[in-house]
Amino acid sequence: MSGKSAIEKKIGGILVARGWKLGLAESCTGGLIGFRVTAVSGSSDWFRGGVVAYENRVKERLLGVRADTLREHGAVSAETAVEMARGARRALGAKVALSVTGVAGPDGGTPEKPVGLVYAAVSAGRKKACAQGRFKGGRERVRQQAADMALKLLLSFLEDHE
Secondary structure, eight states, rough: OOOOHHHHHHHHHHHHHTTTEEEEETTTTTTHHHHHHHTTTGGGEEEEEEEESSSSSHHHHHHOOOOHHHHHOOOSHHHHHHHHHHHHHHHTTOOOOEEEHHHESSOOOSSSSTTTTTEEEEEEEEEEEEEEEOSSSSSSHHHHHHHHHHHHHHHHHHHHHH
């Protein structure tokens, strides 16, 4: 197993063993996590689908992110990441969902939310987990690191929560 596919296969094994389905909500990664998940043979047994919600309007309409959350905390925030994950779970009928939102660059950063700032969240029932990353490098490097962080968060969550 290559390092890149090992984590996705581990996640899939846990989900199959539990009879759970995974849903995704991606912003800054633009479908990269879904690409990695579906590269695993048999992922149709545990992967329901994903929403690439780049615009705030899509986050609101498809994922149910509250306008107040976006106004108060911004699209790149732990609060938005959590609401995206919950919304993906509902919209896709998944037992567990993973979301990611951030500033991939090279533009779009601010002093408060610089390029490379990323949040990922997992939601399953009433349980949730969230992680923040601050990554360096160009746009593709930030996106890769964001996907890696999000998948590691999901694996850790699954290992810690039955």
